[in-house]
Amino acid sequence: ITFLFYGGIRIRFRNEVLLQNSGGNKRYFCLSMQCRSFHQNSIKLKSIPMPIYYNDEYQVDLPSRYSRFPMGKYRYVRRRLQKLILPKYASFHRSPLATFEELQLAHDPDYIHRYFNGQFTPLEIQQSGFPWSLQQVNRARSSVGGSLAAVRSVLTQNARVAVHVAGGTHHAMYDSPSGFCIFNDLAVCAAFAAKKSMKVLIVDCDVHPGDGTSHIIRQSRDFWGIKSVFNNVYTFSIHCEDNVFGISPVSDLDIALKADTRDEEYLSELSTALYRIWNEYRPNLVLFQAGVDISESDRLGKLSITKEGLTKRNQLVLDYFLALRSESDSKRNEGPQTPIQLVVVMGGGYPKDITESSVEYQNMVNLHVDVYLQAAERHALAISRFGPAPALS
Template sequence: MQKYRYVREALQRELPSTLATFYESPLVSEKDLTLVHCEGYVSRFLGGQLTRDELRRIGFPWSPQHVNRALSSTGGTVAAAHAVCRADATAIFAGHIAGGTHHAFADRGEGYCVFNDIAVAAAVALRDHAARVQRVLVVDCDVHQGNGTASIFAGDERVFTASFHCEANLFSAREVSDLDVDLPPGVGDEAYLEALQAHLPGLFERVRPQLCFFQAGVDVHESDRIGKLKLSSAGIKKRNALVYAAAARHGARLVVTMGGGYPKDLDESSVHFHRVVQSHMDCYRQCASAHARLSREAPEA
């Protein structure tokens, strides 16, 4: 958990105000949450009434602090979506230094995910910015399948879910995304990037999204304790670059979220911790510089 603060503080020290502006994540409203989550589940979580079994599946005990964390983890992604979708938006890309909680379903959570931030933010954007956003693409590159997001938007024509994940890294249940790309354990940079490159341009051409969410989990890293894909830091940077370039080429607004990343060693001075945290930071560094490039090309943006 300490990685969240570490990544934010390091990015705030590093990124000049010409490249990025930082805002505190607001808490999501119940009205927004229930666009995709069942009212009963939301109110039972907020009131501390989930069963022991439901909490065991989520992976942490209930406390008022956890309620705030779940609400801000979703609220930040909603705020980032507003920032790029408002009629007077000055940003095309935005990032949330948390979120990517893609294992949350409409009526339950699992794998450290209580609410599905990307699903809520997509539904809010479609409701509040209907004039500018009619089609949403979710590019989920976490090592785990985006099962909650796939389930929430199954049969919803407005949101296309694409998940690039390791076939051996599944949470409890696999769902059917609009596109599932199963990658074998130990795939490495070259074959991974080939697979991404084979699908990404066609995806953007087919969906023609006005808004794209990038779940930029770095549990694909070779220094990750859980993920089995064994990508290098350089490979993950190439992955990010492909996603940002595709969104830019197709004129899609983009929101990047953090997703998984579990260093083999939690000691902040260890090389594994350093590599995983730096990979999380790369996702935001690259988002900021891709945005700066876009802004130069289209000065009104």
Template sequence: MKAFYTDHYVLPLPPGHRFPMEKYSQLRNLVSQLPGVSLKEAPAITDTQILYAHDASYLMKIIKGELSPLEQQEIGFPWSLMMVERSRRSAGATLAAAKVALKEGIAVNLAGGTHHAYRNKGSGFCVFNDSAITARALQREVNTNLRIAIIDLDVHQGNGTAAILKNDASIFTLSLHGENNFPFIKEVGDLDIGLPDQCQDDQYMVALHHSLALLDARFKPDFIIYLAGADPHEGDRLGKLSISKEGMRLRDQCVFQYGLDRQIPIAFSMAGGYGKEIHSTVEIHLQTIQTALHFHQAN
């Protein structure tokens, strides 16, 4: 199973910044020890590919460093050349994983899941929307008839993804998230299920099975982009849900089994994770990759 990484592009963040940048290198170090995983450096996304999902004026602001202080504040990162390059690589990793998954069944971006980025602005630590870019790029560069489902199981609603793709009947956006969490004004996706604070394993899994059944009934995808956020975990600082580590494994297993049963290729990304202890977030991400590897080897 191929895993694309970008962790050597590190943003120059101020001391005490709450974005856990170091989780990516920690994760890659652990993934490198897994038999059956092949690590690949992520390519950068091109301007043309970014424009599949973003406005040219926004792209130029990013490239030229012309974001206002307010726009930088909404993204949550100060502008830097490294921010631009890392954002290109993170989106490039999802697209590269998707193109591999079409041939091999499954592949992973060890970062990505930047679902708060809108067509004309960044938000919530997200500069370019890797899922929207990837879905559009697959349709333009590989197969124009590809029906793509974005299954977003980050604890935060994929608001940017829903907004970018809201009039696109060929891409289905499914978001299972904390109802009372960021973003506090939700966008309307194709299927949005909001969960109550302190939601536990059983309730979560019922909602997930229901969501996938509705996806099956309404859409029947040819390809899945899966955002495997670690932040529904009970140890997350920002999550507000109470899903156990085993519950997170069952979640991942459910999505990968859905794809395997229907022979649908899956590209997945790590998305959010803000554990009170960074190692707990890394362990959840690693568990997702181990679960995917099991399904890849079984296929």
């Protein structure tokens, strides 16, 4: 169950209402089954909102031949979040545009220049999945800029989680686009944070592999050796082996699952991987690519993860790194004992019916919304349990 709905009943989260519906008619939501026990605690939440960045003002009206990409989902997700989450618990910010210098942290300067100036070749336009336009340039820049802003928020403010209602553009290579990705926000953010001496972990849970991210980082290590900024970055991708197209990923840890993998196996593999990574590498910043295209209802994904499985995946990652694991977890003492700063980005989600008013489209939107609602809940709980996050840089 992603969240519980109680019509006409006021549900409180540690003596504070976290969510409301848009009508303001005293209907409230509880995000997870665990909330029930939280209500019994009388500690009052400190009001530290989770920063939410969004870039849907740069939405591009695509020609019909590009309609398979659900451009409208960003707007729907942002609006739904603004209606559901009380302002006390989330602050909404427009995503800034990434600068040329910021993009250079992970991309070839000539590549950036050619894209900015409309000099992509026909092949590059085809690889990108989008027609070129100035509005599309701004959209690509904001996809990185919002993720960078989220990273800055957890490094310099007191939030333990910050999110971007966009991003997760993990297919973009150092000097070429791929799969609806022009610039790689995960690689740029990782480089930015690593230059500030952070130990960064990328947890990529999209159904497609983080091929661009892993190759950008691997190429930098191979070229620069011990001088590579990416030596302070660990890449992890869990994906479907049948969703690997073209170049294979070269992450520090790749888990390629069989088609039609179901909830139990997926969650077991993910949980085992998180403990393994923690034992090998102790990050102090996690970038979570929370693609929902692992859903059994996704048009492009080939896994069979239910809505309940997606909810458990989100909670598994959030609770693991925010040190909110259940006391009944036999490995509870083997993971982080205090919260690790977390940034959540959107990733993929592709409805079978691309019509925005369709049930399939809106269900896909709701899967994305659930990710951010869970992040808001777990952020509030982490603040309540551990207090405000320290500024890390």
